[in-house]
Amino acid sequence: MWDQKWVIGNWKMNGQLQYNNALVHKLRTLEVQDKVCIGITPPTVYLSQVHNAVQIVINNPIHTCAQDVSRFGGSGAYTGEVSAEMLKDVGVDIVLIGHSERSLYFNEKNDVQRHKIENVLKVGLTPLLCVGESLKEREDGREKEAVAYQLSVFKGLKTKHFAVAYEPVWAIGTGKVATTEQIVDMHAFIYHEILSLVGEGAKIRVLYGGSVNAANAAEIFSVPHVDGALVGGASLTYDSFTAIIKAAQQA
Numbered sequence: 001m002w003d004q005k006w007v008i009g010n011w012k013m014n015g016q017l018q019y020n021n022a023l024v025h026k027l028r029t030l031e032v033q034d035k036v037c038i039g040i041t042p043p044t045v046y047l048s049q050v051h052n053a054v055q056i057v058i059n060n061p062i063h064t065c066a067q068d069v070s071r072f073g074g075s076g077a078y079t080g081e082v083s084a085e086m087l088k089d090v091g092v093d094i095v096l097i098g099h100s101e102r103s104l105y106f107n108e109k110n111d112v113q114r115h116k117i118e119n120v121l122k123v124g125l126t127p128l129l130c131v132g133e134s135l136k137e138r139e140d141g142r143e144k145e146a147v148a149y150q151l152s153v154f155k156g157l158k159t160k161h162f163a164v165a166y167e168p169v170w171a172i173g174t175g176k177v178a179t180t181e182q183i184v185d186m187h188a189f190i191y192h193e194i195l196s197l198v199g200e201g202a203k204i205r206v207l208y209g210g211s212v213n214a215a216n217a218a219e220i221f222s223v224p225h226v227d228g229a230l231v232g233g234a235s236l237t238y239d240s241f242t243a244i245i246k247a248a249q250q251a
């Protein structure tokens with residue numbers, strides 16, 4: 001996993017029982033992609049369905065991922081919440097933390113993200129922290145400052161494994177992709193920041209996210225320090241998602 005390219009599909013608030021089943025079952029026909037760590041991130045209500053369905057994907061193991069987790073651990077009187085323990089119980093491996101849509105619509109900040117990361121690590125799952133600057137921050141030349149602040153949630157964690165998705169907010173769902181120069185510059189910066197926060201010996205994956213599709217994936221995967229992709233819209237159909245997986249395999 002930590003030496004593979006990751007291709008993680010984030011379904012966001014999309015999917016239905018029948019559609020999910022058809023998509024996951026079709027993935028059975030995909031030939032072996034041994035250089036790729038594949039993940040599917042359905043809405044929480046479909047986690048068990050997806051996890052059960054991926055068990056029968058023979059060629060390529062597929063990780064079940066969650067879009068979010070509660071900042072509260074265990075169980076208790078937190079109506080509407082789903083804990084890290086519950087995600088583990090239904091077969092989740094990787095948990096997205098701090099997707100920009102969580103900050104945008106739910107006002108989620110660093111302190112909440114830190115609690116979530118700690119809860120996820122405590123039960124042995126892998127957090128995938130999403131970071132990225134807004135358009136305004138990029139225009140003002142403050143993109144690294146913004147990303148460094150978001151990465152500071154890692155400080156002092158007792159883990160050597162760090163997974164980050166760099167998703168410039170202006171590139172998510174817009175069809176605008178960061179340039180090769182912008183990606184390499186920010187990914188190198190993220191590597192540098194993590195190493196300076198946690199010290200040498202860390203295992204790091206830095207994924208790019210933001211309008212990745214079948215047509216641009218190969219170019220994105222050829223950029224230095226790009227260890228994979230977090231894919232939104234293009235993960236919802238078999239052809240585009242598998243084209244991205246194949247591009248990662250060939251990178």
Ligand code: PEP
Nearest residue numbers: 172173209210211232233
């Ligand atoms: C995302 O949701 O993380 C994302 C990158 O979306 P899209 O690929 O649709 O831009």
